[in-house]
Amino acid sequence: MAEAFRRKGARYVGKFDQEEREVIVSLLSQVRELIALDEEPATGDPIRDLLDSLGREPASAREVDARDPALRRLLPQASRDDDALAQDFRALAEHDIRRAKAANLSTAIHALSFEGGSRVELDQRQAQALMIAVGDVRLMxxxxxxxxxxxxxxxxxxxxxxxxxxxxxxxxxxxxxxxxDFLTWMQESLALTLTG
Known part of the structure; x- marks a missing residue:
């Protein structure tokens, strides 16, 4: 049975049994798949990757909504009143927002993916990533x-x-x-521990 996160020194410790972690990881993975970019994999060369990304057209709000309405929550429009402004913002920011969300989700998945035991011990970066990633799952x-x-x-x-x-x-x-409900409790537990 799950136990709320507590701070122990510089670590954040909670207890979640294997089944609870598997469910959470499954949900995190579903959101990561939902926001995944349909793109060529990064080459590792930051300049080449940046140049490759410049030619991509951002998805319109309608295209995002058509793929899955949950994307509307995860990638909201910057302006409800000005479609041109919303499209311009999406063109500038969507790629980076998706990458940041995917990175948080991957960090959270990795932190919860282990065999045996119920103790989940996180450093501050992992705890913050998990809190944000759980928020994205709750949005979905x-x-x-x-x-x-x-x-x-x-x-x-x-x-x-x-x-x-x-x-x-x-x-x-x-x-x-x-x-x-469970993820709301988990996120609140982590937020209180991070800010306390």
Whole structure:
């Protein structure tokens, strides 16, 4: 059973059993795949990679939404009122935003991918990456669960409470809601430890 993160010296320590870690890693991997860039792999030469990236056209907001509505949450428009401004910002920033998100997700996946034991011990960089990556997973799950308002979140919690007492009837939604609830707790635990 999971235990909240605590600070021990310069490390952040929590407990998550193998199954919990596997679920979290699976969700992190799904988000990483969702935001993955369709591009040639980097050559390792920073100048060559930069030049190669310059010819790529950014996806429009409609193209992003058409691939998966959760991308709208992960890669929101910079302006709702000015499509040209939003497109210009997307052209300038989307590639870097995707890479940063993918890097955080990869760091988090690596930190949680180990066999045996339940102790998860992170340095500050790993803890920050995990907190951010879990936030991205929650954004994806929030979209899948149609969470838009505080009232939606309250209804979700009520549904979880009903499900825990055997009266919920939508198994897939209950499972996503349980993941969302668990990751909310996990992210809050990590945030409090990082800032405390």
């Amino acid at each position: 799950l929030g979209e899948r669960l149609d969470l838009r308002t505080d009232e939606d979140a309250e209804r979700l919690q009520e549904g979880l409470d009903l499900g825990r007492h055997g009266t919920g009837n939508d198994g897939e939604r209950q499972l996503l809601a349980a993941y969302y």
